[in-house]
Amino acid sequence: NTPKRKEKLKSSDNRGSWEFQPEDTLIEETGNFPSTLAQANFNGQKKAGSAVDGIAYRNEDIMSESWRQHRKHVFVLSEAGKPIYSRYGNEEALSSTMGVMMALVSFVQAGGNMIQSIFSDEHTVVFLQKGPLVFVSVSATRQSEQQLRSELLHVYHQIVSMLTQASINCIFERRKNFDLRRLLFGSEKVLDGLLDVMDSDPSFMLSAVQCLPLPSSSRDALSHILQKAVTPNLVFSFLIANNRLVSVVQEKTVLEDARLKPSDLHLLCNLIRASFAFQAGEIWTPICLPLFNHDCYFYAYVAYLDPPECTVCLVLLSTDKEAFYAMAECKRKIEEAFASQNALQWVANTQFYYVDDIGVANLKHFLYKPSKFFSSSSGFPEMEVAYRSQEERIHLLDLYRNMHNRIHSTSRPLKLLYHSAGQETLLAWVTSKFEMFACFTPLVTKKSAISELTKLLRWIKKEEDRLFICHLPKYSSAPQPGRSSTDRGSSDRPNTSDTGLLSLL
Incomplete structure (x- = not known):
């Protein structure tokens, strides 16, 4: 049987929101892997500190002096030399440049080695190869080779978060010259946003996520509300305000060494930050968190609790792809509890310190x-x-x-x-x-x-x-009988994306 994947974008019945319901298997014969993120209305956003938006950068003339003067270029290509992504300039126009990069990689590989970096007076060129994908950073900054490679690894993880590592490997095993841009179409803003925030946020360097300063009594009360609003297969609950972590609670059966890493939280926050679609209502979308499990999806329920300001965001991660309405009910309970205690005002009154x-x-x-x-x-x-x-x-x-x-x-x-x-x-x-x-x-x-x-x-x-978040509150949420994420859907359609997730819980 040919595995297939369908993706549905539909409005929930009475919430005026959008619900993504991807199935977990893939159309491997035709290479048609429609990306959920391509449907999420990624609007062009301005680069930090610049009046030029992402579309203008994407159409920038690669022969111009302004293109050469960027502090840092990032390129993604396949082993076959197919262009996948460029931070500045059009990938098609850069195809010959990426071909030269792949030629360097192949030449060194032919000698039994792997190219790591190239240094010149003004630039550092760093290579990272992850499976069938090659990442290249050309930097005029003072960053070290290790720091640039760490940034490339974040870019790789962001791509994996949208497709899973197993899916990427499966695609290129079948078709070496597959054009991965077909799957990433519409999600360039996510990668652009990640590179922008890495240029300005020291949290990436520290391998940490900044917390919102909040009295411990208020933070504990918020966590307690999240602990009470649970449903089967809910694994993590997050409260994020102004791109800072306010509270996080997790299912108590999650193994201590399998809890979310800062890199995964960065990817999740960047995905939310990159699209205005998340401000339109309740979003239900799959996301892979690579350092937790790089071969399967969580299903993320994302909703802002303070429209139209949209500064306080609730994120619920489930292993059940059909749990949208259960997650929406959790959100309703959280909203009621917040309203009764005026909890949003605690966040709004946060005193930042200088x-x-x-x-x-x-x-x-x-x-x-x-x-x-x-x-x-x-x-x-x-x-x-x-x-x-x-x-x-x-x-x-x-x-x-x-x-x-x-x-x-x-x-x-x-x-x-x-x-x-x-x-x-x-x-x-x-x-x-x-x-x-x-x-x-x-x-x-x-x-x-x-x-x-x-x-x-x-x-x-x-x-x-x-x-800081000094401790990690936990709750108990037993999985629904017969509803594990590894046995969803018809038995004759293999599930390639969720396998192994519940083994960590």
């Missing part, structure tokens, strides 16, 4: 990641006046990246690093309990910087319940 609020002399900015809390927690203050513009933020992040690369060097790892730059002094400090990067005014001595960091650590210790 360096001046901390009272540490000469401190301009800092990054902090604890090791004892939920693995995705991190904290850093809002940017001060000195780092308000896009160029200034990039400058500061470049300094942090340089310090991060040096202190985590594989050949010479360090615990403490002091660096005096032209306009600031930086100190990096890594222990078994935390990881910290701090930026001071330029004339601070090492002794003084360490003394001021000690004061900062005392303040963080005092405020840690407000700054």
Whole structure:
């Protein structure tokens, strides 16, 4: 039997929302793998700090000087040299360039090696090969080879989140020259958005997700509401506000080493952030979380709780593809509980903090990641006046990246690093309990910087319940009998995307 995949986009009966109901098997003979994300109305969005939108960048002339002057290019191609994605410029126009890249990869492979990187005076070219896909970063930034490769890995994971690794491998095993753009059509904005946020968000460098500062009593109350609104096959419940994690609860049977990693949370948040469609109502869509299980889908229910502002987002992850209405009922219970306690106002009244609020002399900015809390927690203050513009933020992040690369060097790892730059002094400090990067005014001595960091650590210790998710609340939700995600649908249609998910629960 030829496995098939159908995708339906339909309005729920009484909610005015959109419900995605993909089946789990694929049309392998024709290569027709319609992407759910292609139907999700990805509107063109402006690049951070630029007046040129994604469509303009995609049509940018690759022979122009402006195209050459971009700080970082990212290319994705197949082993057959077929173009799949380019951050700037049209993939078709870049087909010969990508052909040269694949020729380099093949030439080195013929000698029994694998190309890793190429260095010139102005650019670093980094290669990453994952199965039948090849990723290339051409960077004029100060990022290290390891940092650029980590970004390419995030791009790979984002593609896997839409298609699953098993599906990608299956496609190219059957057809080496398959054009993967047919599956990713309409989802370029997701990859664009990921690359944009990686250029400006230090959370990716720290392998962490920033939490919304919130009094512990309020956060616990929100988590308690999520714990009470459960249904069979619900695995994770998230509350996200302004792209920061507010609360997360999980099914208690999820193995400790199988819980969601920061990278998976980044992919989930980026998917939501990339499309205005998620603000239109209740969305039901499959998503693969590669570091949890790269060969199967979760089914994500996404709805904003505060339209039309759309700043507080509820995300429910289920293993049941037919659980849309059950998830919608959970959302209704959560909304009722929030309304009775005026809980949305707690989030709206969140007090973001600035360096001046901390009272540490000469401190301009800092990054902090604890090791004892939920693995995705991190904290850093809002940017001060000195780092308000896009160029200034990039400058500061470049300094942090340089310090991060040096202190985590594989050949010479360090615990403490002091660096005096032209306009600031930086100190990096890594222990078994935390990881910290701090930026001071330029004339601070090492002794003084360490003394001021000690004061900062005392303040963080005092405020840690407000700054971080200190524990992971759990709930019990037994799977419905006979409704596991591995036996949905007709018995004569094999399921290739969900296999193995429940083995982790």
